[in-house]
Amino acid sequence: MSAAQRATKVATQPDIGRIVRLDTGGSPKMLGSVIVGGGPAGLAPLIAASQAGFLDRVLAGGVAIVEAGAVIGAGGIGRYAISSDSSAATIASCVRAGRAPWLVALHDHPATCAVASYGDGAVPLALVGRFLTVVGAALHAVLAEAPDCSVLTGHQALYTRQVDGGSWRTVVRRGADGARASMVSRQVVLATGGHQPEARLRHHAVAGVPLFAQYGAKVMQSGEALTAAGLAVITQRLEGSGARHVAIVGSSSSAIACAHALLQLPHGGNHGVRQVSVLHRRPLRVFYPSAEAALADGYDEFGPDDICPVSGFVFRFAGFRLDSRNLVMAARGIGGRAAPDRLHLHRVAMDRPDPKAQAILENADVIVAALGYRPRALEVQDQSGRVIPLLADGPGAPPMVDGACQVLDSRGAPIPGLLGVGLAAGFPSGTSAGGEPSFSGQTNGLWQWQNTVGAIISEHARVAADGMGRDRVSAGSTPL
Structure with a gap:
């Protein structure tokens, strides 16, 4: 046996x-x-x-x-x-x-x-x-x-x-x-x-706007959005919408993974996701196996404290990897990569009103809250x-x-x-x-x-x- x-x-x-x-x-x-x-x-x-x-x-x-x-x-x-x-x-x-x-x-x-x-x-x-x-x-x-x-x-x-x-x-x-x-x-x-406790959403504000109080009817948490059932719900919500726009709030790996998953869904004509916007507060870092490899790619957004002393990796923990890394690098044009035309990154202002972020949330058909666990x-x-x-x-x-x-x-x-x-x-x-x-x-x-x-x-x-x-x-x- x-x-x-x-x-x-x-x-x-x-x-x-x-x-x-x-x-x-x-x-x-x-x-x-x-x-x-x-x-x-x-x-x-x-x-x-x-x-x-x-x-x-x-x-x-x-x-x-x-x-x-x-x-x-x-x-x-x-x-x-x-x-x-x-x-x-x-x-x-x-x-x-x-x-x-x-x-x-x-x-x-x-x-x-x-x-x-x-x-x-x-x-x-x-x-x-x-x-x-x-x-x-x-x-x-x-x-x-x-x-x-x-x-x-x-x-x-x-x-x-x-x-x-x-x-x-x-x-x-x-x-x-x-x-x-x-x-x-x-x-x-x-x-x-x-x-992902729902109560947290009631106290979370983005660009000065209380997320759940203002947009609760169209907010979904990333833990649900990243499942097959959740992606199906998003697809259904977008049917009949002219904008077919999804906004993702967060800087976590879940946020970028959600963006990647949405962009992989079938689209075209009146179906699928037309636009994905990621609203993030922290810089979106990418992983590199060494400082030399990063610099060779034209990526210089790091200093000595961003390098792991054990492995020599750049942004060993903070950096995105694999599919998420490729998506962020493309969206930011790192290493000469072509930006995907359906993805938009917006860094939310921390200390002042951010009308652009508010407009993204207002115009989105679905808002995914990727606020961690x-x-x-x-x-x-x-x-x-x-x-x-x-x-x-x-x-x-x-x-x-x-x-x-x-x-x-x-x-x-x-x-x-x-x-x-x-x-x-x-x-x-x-x-x-x-x-x-x-x-x-x-x-x-x-x-x-x-x-x-x-x-x-x-x-x-x-x-x-x-x-x-x-x-x-x-x-x-x-x-x-």
Whole structure:
């Protein structure tokens, strides 16, 4: 039986009684780690531990993954109708560079080969999703064969509460029947993803105009616009319009990815998008592998602080890559590229009225708000059951974690034993991830999660697991 077949079997016949108890009674065994979220970020620390050669030590301490969906691995990445901003080689490297047997077994899997066939180019995220589902199935099989480990698919984590001794009790609910269960662990990893809260739109102004109050009927968030269903809605809204104009608000990778997706839609006559305008506040930077390559292209909008001291890359984190890079370079005429006639870039004035930006918004048939994501954190409680406010819950866009991946409370202090990773977690640049000194945003991306960021969390998990081993020896192997 293959690893994927074994994973399918255990997914339909879970054996979690050893480590999880229904709330009606009993005492669960102490685990090293509970990971909330089985998407790409949730699996990343275990992949990092595998690459470092100590996954067995982490699993020996007991690991549980809680995932609301039917399988682990892809999360929601496959629902987006765009391509990756990482190369195929980078995406496939978690398998192709893997030395652990469960990764070696996937080297020539059809899903791995399909991704790798794109070489140094971008990969459709639907294909990336299928690849990560295969990786998730193989890892699921590994956990299923490890004592004191489990994958709880079809379960939603409700909250995690501090307990005596610095541990955490995480309560989950099974989607099929609503039954509740709880787990106790030395640490909890929040890989709960991000979302785009609608409430944020009510307070966001562009060129002095409140976006939602003024244009709410035609505003769509990028998380919806970047799906096949969202693009279909946009196409439908444009039918019968003379202008067929879409305005995109934002400077993020999602903003440019949305512009690229819209420009790829069929158009002509009275159909499709006639004009796409991107309203951005920050400069649109582009990535280069070296300063020499940038200067050879006539691109000189950088200084010493814009060069990563580790890799030598120009705008390693702030710069657009692959399809988005090509689009921005063409729109700006960098390197002699011809500008696309249906794309317009407009940098919004920050300190004065901007009638041009207001006119673009007024005349647009659809406005896409690409304002980034906020973390979807789990409710965190102290020992008495009171909610612990998190820094990420505050005004603005504060991070959920610090440079050690520790979740921060509302005062900015790390909460012991609580870690976070993934989209919108806010892992800062300028730490072990490298990057250009001028970059002040958060570090995101599959490779970062599986390597630099994943290594930090996997080390926490190793320490927690080693502590479990010492406790079991001193307690005569009696479950805690």
